[in-house]
Amino acid sequence: MPFDAEKEITRLWRNLHSAQEEICRTFYRWREVAKDIAGDGADETEIALKAAEFIGKEIGKGLLPRLNWLKGEEAFLMNLARAFANIWANEGAICQVEKGEKDGEVYIKCTRDTWPSIAKEYDVPMEEVAKTRERIFQAALEDVSVFFNIPLAIEMLKAIPRGEGMYLFRLYKKEEG
Amino acid sequence: MAKLLYEWDYSGFPGAKKYPNLFKPIQIGNLIIPNRIKYAATEDNFNDPDGFITDADVAYMRARAEGVVGGMCFMQGVYMDPEGIGQGYVGQAAAWDDKFIPGLKRIADAIHSERAIAGFQLMDCGRVGAVNLPEGRGPSAVPQRLRVFKPIREMSKEEIKQMIQQHVDAARRGVEAGFDVIEISGIVGYLISNFLSSYTNRRTDEYGGDIRGRCQVMVEIIQRVKEEVGPDIPVGIRLCAEELLDDVRGNTPEESMITYKMAEEAGVDYISATAGWQESIVPVISRDVPQGSWLYLAKRAKEHVNVPITMAYRIFLPHFPEKAISKGELDMWEMCRSMIADPLMPKKVLEGREDEVRHCVACNLCLARLFRDAPMTCYINPLCAHEHDERFYPKPVKEDEKKKVMIIGGGPAGLECAYVAAQRGHEVHVYEKREEIGGTILEASKAPYGDEELMTCINYQRTMCKKYGVEFHLGVEVTEELIQDEFPDTVVIATGPKYSELKAKVAEGAKVVNILDVMRGEAEVGENVVVWGNRKPGIGCALMLARSGKKVTLVGKDKTAGFDVNPSFKWRYMIYLRQNGVKVYNDCDIEEVNPGEIIVRTYDGYRFPVKCDTVIVSEREPNEALKQAALSEGIEVFVIGDALMPRNMSSAVHDGYRIGLRI
Numbered sequence: 152m153p154f155d156a157e158k159e160i161t162r163l164w165r166n167l168h169s170a171q172e173e174i175c176r177t178f179y180r181w182r183e184v185a186k187d188i189a190g191d192g193a194d195e196t197e198i199a200l201k202a203a204e205f206i207g208k209e210i211g212k213g214l215l216p217r218l219n220w221l222k223g224e225e226a227f228l229m230n231l232a233r234a235f236a237n238i239w240a241n242e243g244a245i246c247q248v249e250k251g252e253k254d255g256e257v258y259i260k261c262t263r264d265t266w267p268s269i270a271k272e273y274d275v276p277m278e279e280v281a282k283t284r285e286r287i288f289q290a291a292l293e294d295v296s297v298f299f300n301i302p303l304a305i306e307m308l309k310a311i312p313r314g315e316g317m318y319l320f321r322l323y324k325k326e327e328g
Numbered sequence: 329m330a331k332l333l334y335e336w337d338y339s340g341f342p343g344a345k346k347y348p349n350l351f352k353p354i355q356i357g358n359l360i361i362p363n364r365i366k367y368a369a370t371e372d373n374f375n376d377p378d379g380f381i382t383d384a385d386v387a388y389m390r391a392r393a394e395g396v397v398g399g400m401c402f403m404q405g406v407y408m409d410p411e412g413i414g415q416g417y418v419g420q421a422a423a424w425d426d427k428f429i430p431g432l433k434r435i436a437d438a439i440h441s442e443r444a445i446a447g448f449q450l451m452d453c454g455r456v457g458a459v460n461l462p463e464g465r466g467p468s469a470v471p472q473r474l475r476v477f478k479p480i481r482e483m484s485k486e487e488i489k490q491m492i493q494q495h496v497d498a499a500r501r502g503v504e505a506g507f508d509v510i511e512i513s514g515i516v517g518y519l520i521s522n523f524l525s526s527y528t529n530r531r532t533d534e535y536g537g538d539i540r541g542r543c544q545v546m547v548e549i550i551q552r553v554k555e556e557v558g559p560d561i562p563v564g565i566r567l568c569a570e571e572l573l574d575d576v577r578g579n580t581p582e583e584s585m586i587t588y589k590m591a592e593e594a595g596v597d598y599i600s601a602t603a604g605w606q607e608s609i610v611p612v613i614s615r616d617v618p619q620g621s622w623l624y625l626a627k628r629a630k631e632h633v634n635v636p637i638t639m640a641y642r643i644f645l646p647h648f649p650e651k652a653i654s655k656g657e658l659d660m661w662e663m664c665r666s667m668i669a670d671p672l673m674p675k676k677v678l679e680g681r682e683d684e685v686r687h688c689v690a691c692n693l694c695l696a697r698l699f700r701d702a703p704m705t706c707y708i709n710p711l712c713a714h715e716h717d718e719r720f721y722p723k724p725v726k727e728d729e730k731k732k733v734m735i736i737g738g739g740p741a742g743l744e745c746a747y748v749a750a751q752r753g754h755e756v757h758v759y760e761k762r763e764e765i766g767g768t769i770l771e772a773s774k775a776p777y778g779d780e781e782l783m784t785c786i787n788y789q790r791t792m793c794k795k796y797g798v799e800f801h802l803g804v805e806v807t808e809e810l811i812q813d814e815f816p817d818t819v820v821i822a823t824g825p826k827y828s829e830l831k832a833k834v835a836e837g838a839k840v841v842n843i844l845d846v847m848r849g850e851a852e853v854g855e856n857v858v859v860w861g862n863r864k865p866g867i868g869c870a871l872m873l874a875r876s877g878k879k880v881t882l883v884g885k886d887k888t889a890g891f892d893v894n895p896s897f898k899w900r901y902m903i904y905l906r907q908n909g910v911k912v913y914n915d916c917d918i919e920e921v922n923p924g925e926i927i928v929r930t931y932d933g934y935r936f937p938v939k940c941d942t943v944i945v946s947e948r949e950p951n952e953a954l955k956q957a958a959l960s961e962g963i964e965v966f967v968i969g970d971a972l973m974p975r976n977m978s979s980a981v982h983d984g985y986r987i988g989l990r991i
Contacts, residue, residue, distance in 0.1 A: 159936060162934070212471065212475070221574050
């Protein structure tokens with residue numbers, strides 16, 4: 152059978168995008184289930200953030216074998232930020248990592264994210280979508296910080312679901328003492 | 329006055345003349361050790377889940393005790409707490425109560441029955457422990473990098489005091505059981521090493537802080553154990569000379585040497601130098617690390633402390649320790665895996681039978697099984713783990729049961745079967761169509777990263793075949809007619825595998841060659857090569873070609889590359905494939921071979937082209953070509969090794985051994 156590159160790529164591309172969408176949809180489907188089981192009095196945002204924390208912790212554990220302090224602080228932070236960006240990109244985001252002006256800080260920019268539009272279908276508050284992303288990264292940092300004995304923090308400066316056009320995260324090493 | 333437990337006179341042995349430094353005595357504490365040989369404490373998972381000693385462990389240890397010819401022989405490290413939080417292996421021996429003493433005494437007695445020095449090791453596995461519990465413990469709650477290990481909580485001071493006392497009590501039980509030397513394990517990620525390392529000890533109390541603070545637990549344990557066992561029982565410790573944990577900010581080599589000095593000041597009588605942790609990303613003991621690579625650490629240790637230094641870690645051949653001892657860079661040759669592979673290794677060296685040594689091929693299957701809660705076994709020693717089972721020993725056949733055995737194929741399966749059957753008294757003929765024996769190991773041993781050591785298996789088998797009178801027929805291809813003419817009682821088919829035919833559409837002009845021809849250098853390959861088959865033979869070939877500058881792609885049907893490589897070695901191959909730029913497509917097959925490219929098809933139907941001027945076939949199938957011919961003559965037939973089912977060298981050797989026992 153002759154090889155038709157366009158056909159193969161189109162098929163792959165289509166399947167990739169639906170897989171990305173499924174990742175996001177699965178999160179919100181489970182949020183519905185948890186909300187239903189928890190009952191009327193439950194705070195649905197709290198449920199979502201708890202799930203985000205669990206996901207983040209798993210991501211953090213997965214990063215431990217892949218990070219290496221020997222490459223120096225700057226490379227370490229860049230690699231960590233790239234790992235976050237890659238995980239996000241697997242879910243359909245477009246991300247960039249940039250070195251900050253100061254030593255010990257890097258920025259993660261995201262200009263496209265699949266989560267807000269899908270969250271809308273499940274009537275999820277947009278602020279919750281922003282906080283979910285922030286909580287995932289914060290939780291991922293916990294084990295990384297303890298494991299490498301480096302106080303790390305991440306803060307969300309901008310968020311697409313807040314109408315700011317992009318996500319902007321600052322990943323940095325906290326001042327010790 | 330130093331005590332000598334057993335008199336040994338090595339003067340009449342050739343090995344003592346060749347290696348005079350290995351067979352001269354040394355004083356350890358107040359004990360004279362007749363030689364410089366030490367079998368290192370090695371976990372084996374042979375014991376009961378509740379920590380009681382089994383017959384299997386006693387028999388295993390007796391064999392190693394015979395091997396050290398009067399030297400030190402250590403039983404596996406024991407865990408010391410009733411909850412099992414320090415237990416790192418499901419079959420680890422315990423010593424947390426006096427009820428274990430009778431079992432431990434059986435081991436000490438077995439070692440003494442071979443007139444060797446019995447060693448007892450205390451081993452709390454720390455952050456790699458709690459094998460049957462949901463949570464482990466350590467000086468600080470530092471997360472695990474390897475998911476196989478349990479989450480860690482920080483130990484309280486009370487717990488630390490209790491743990492120290494458990495070491496003291498266990499040492500007393502060891503002495504009561506009859507052991508002559510006590511050793512404390514402080515290596516590879518076990519509890520004491522957790523306290524020593526800046527990676528895992530973040531405490532700010534008296535058990536943490538700088539390196540001296542981090543040594544405090546070790547110092548207290550050494551002092552208390554010494555006090556408990558008295559001056560006649562030497563106390564040693566195993567310590568990392570280099571943790572190889574720079575990537576996670578572990579101890580510097582200078583800090584490691586401070587741990588040595590502190591141990592010496594606390595009163596240890598010897599130190600066993602080691603390298604790396606289970607969590608290190610640096611290869612330490614696999615075949616890709618050249619033998620003797622770590623001896624510089626023993627030398628460094630000797631420069632820092634005055635107590636004797638022992639060392640294992642990729643020192644399989646006696647000339648390495650002989651030279652190091654003669655130069656004052658080492659005091660004792662320690663062995664673990666090399667005596668798993670051949671328990672009598674040092675004995676054979678002493679008796680001038682070095683060619684009869686079955687050398688370890690540093691595959692780490694033994695370790696891989698331990699980490700998966702399985703009893704230890706050995707890749708190339710089929711008797712390992714069965715020392716207690718009479719059925720695993722070659723028994724002579726009666727005169728009227730002796731058979732004429734035709735073994736077709738002189739690879740590892742055929743040769744193993746041949747010498748075992750011959751040892752039992754059968755008349756054994758090995759037919760090999762090539763002019764030399766070795767089978768596909770001749771080609772496999774040309775792969776990079778230490779695979780030349782695979783030939784040690786063939787060398788050993790050749791010696792044993794000669795010893796037991798196996799007759800070789802080289803350059804003879806066995807046919808149906810030859811079987812009819814020779815009419816043996818038994819035929820063993822050990823011909824190796826059949827190489828698969830590509831089911832792909834192969835266009836005219838496309839080049840397809842066999843892996844064996846490539847490995848031998850007899851087939852020319854182009855610049856863009858595709859190796860078909862993602863098991864070990866394909867990986868070895870891909871790496872060999874990539875290192876010679878070819879652009880190599882590995883395409884295979886298995887879900888992951890190296891399915892037949894054990895997990896403790898596989899991670900090295902994955903790194904080497906990446907480092908050498910080999911592209912790997914798993915769960916894929918070749919659909920078309922055209923001049924200049926192939927079409928790869930994924931398991932789920934995607935198709936894509938890969939630039940390729942040569943396809944190398946390494947996929948294999950069973951090969952029972954002559955089975956029917958022999959069966960139709962009414963001859964007993966066995967099919968072994970890759971001819972039965974293409975696997976690895978280990979399966980070939982084990983098949984050969986077992987059928988050698990059955991004929």
